[in-house]
Amino acid sequence: MDISVVRPAELGVPWVKAWHEVMDGSKVFANPFLAPEFAAGVGLFRGGARVAVLREDGEAAGFLPFERGAFGVGRAIGMGLSDCQGMVHRAGLSWEARDVLRGAGLSMFEFDHLVAGQEAFGPFVTGTFASPVVDLAPGDPDGGYPGWLRSVYPGLAKTVLKKERRLARDLGDLRYVFDERDPAVLRRLMNWKSAQYRRTGRMDRFARPWIVGLVDHLFQVREEHFSGVLSVLYAGDRPVAAHFGPRSRSVLAAWFTAYDPELRYYSPGLMMHLRTAEGAARDGVRVLDLGRGDKEYKDWLKTRELRVGEGFAWRGHPVALAHRLWRRPVRGLRNTVLAHDWLRTPADRLLRTVGNLRGGT
Template sequence: MNFFASSGFLDATAAVYFKDRPATIENVRIGDDVLRLLVVDGKKIITRLLFLDYHEPLAAGEIAGPVRSGLFADRVSRGVIDVDDRSDQELAPFVDWSRFNGFDHYYDRLLQRHHGLMRDRERRGRALVSRFGNLTFTLDDRSEDVLPLVRQWKGGQLRSIGLPDFFTDPRTLAFFDHLQQRGLLTTSTLRAGGRLVSAWIGFIHQGAWSGWIFTYDPALKKYSPGHQLLVRMLDASYQLGHREFDFSIGAQDYKLLYASHGRVLAKIGNPSAVRATMMFARDALLQRRPDLFAAALRGKWALQAAKRRLSLAIAMRQS
């Protein structure tokens, strides 16, 4: 059972994104598969949220109790392929540590496939040390400067490419705080001479290390601070005996560089006519006018923020 079907993740989702609404965790059959999902208000089946990356169908032994019927879900794992066999499929890339006899074996594979690039990033790491001081990797860094800088760096990156900054939604930090208080959040960092240079916010669940946010100080881009952190995280993941390092959804180039395999993600079931029309319009707009798609997302987030402010104002007046 992956993290997105775990009680910890689903409870946090209910507490933050569906606050004060009745929510239960239920098994839901969609087509031939059963997923473990959040059901809100006794009827609304939640299959997609900002931090719900992908679904994995439950194994037969994981299905207990009643099973309700659902219509549709996307980003459902349909199997695993070698990352070199990808085509136009939607993937969640990962490193399968069972394929390697040691971290050196894995790193040798990276050197064989991307020798010039890897050596260049090693050189940049040495330059970072020379300029700012020794590098310190922390697997779970609870220092007070981490989240503010992550918010600044990632928010700036999202805005620079025309995407909405999800940190403007107060529920984002509330969600991370909820997970952290329950020991379910892992915030990994790299510092150079004490200065924070890159960070990863994610989780470790049942031998799989994954996450949502990977960011770095843009002023230090020429030193490849993301790589300097990631290679240390991958080493730590292997040494800790993890079964995999999961880059989650999105087949970005940097993920494909480090990954050995990818989960193929696809839709299951049949969406309602209204949802099918909305999905078609969304996909068409994303393909033909990504700028308008990003603007629509920003408008949606602004409307949601306005609704939350209005609800708060009404509540304050009534109190």
């Protein structure tokens, strides 16, 4: 097996086509975060973005997108933003993790959302975690959104529809757009999300220019296997809530959802998630990937859970050892806090206090 390492922009049409064929041939690899278009987008803003291309009998058979740092320390491409990672490869391809690392010039490869079925990375997985998804089916065209909501989520329908009627009465008729193309609304979504990060004491992703640039770029991508989809709920002419995420042919990733904080008592976030699920189903999406993490709304919406892994694939190299000794305790502490309500609740409270102090409230 031969391994070539290229920048995402250097893949060329034949390799991109081969990558798409792998995505089309496997539900496991249908996630938009595993698409070459996502890797190419990250490559516009991250100088270390690379793709290791595995060739068998002269043909491209596997693709590992990654970001290369100092001393050959690698990480999954877009790590911290990507909810699905790993080697995208055709069925039956045999490969060894350390051989791939050697061919890619990496001492180690870090991941935190490893897709299922990556047996070669199995010995290096330090933990697996639930990643909720929603299996979608087209809604009833006669019942519209209310009919879909009552049939799919009967336990939520009465309360949500009541709040929607009140919102419409107070601000104007509700209108949902699954694929909004107005960049001004995307900017508003980023501003809402940025304020939410600060309010809750989290790291503000949209304070990082490269993330803003990546989202702006992906919003413009309109390809068969990858599109950036902005969905918006309006009351009258006023945006109430919005979501932006990448989609492939069959999977939409729930990525950035935010709402007007002045309207929080109407539960616009939950409205947005439900509207997005119904709108995605009508547009041919079959899976809404909610991403790893424990959130109450995910428990309400999910139909099943995938498992994603985190860990460090490594070769016998002192840099890899040092990196693992540094990163693994940090991950372990974070995962312990997230796994226990009696730790997570006070941690959230502390972060919100920090956010309030940061905002001067």
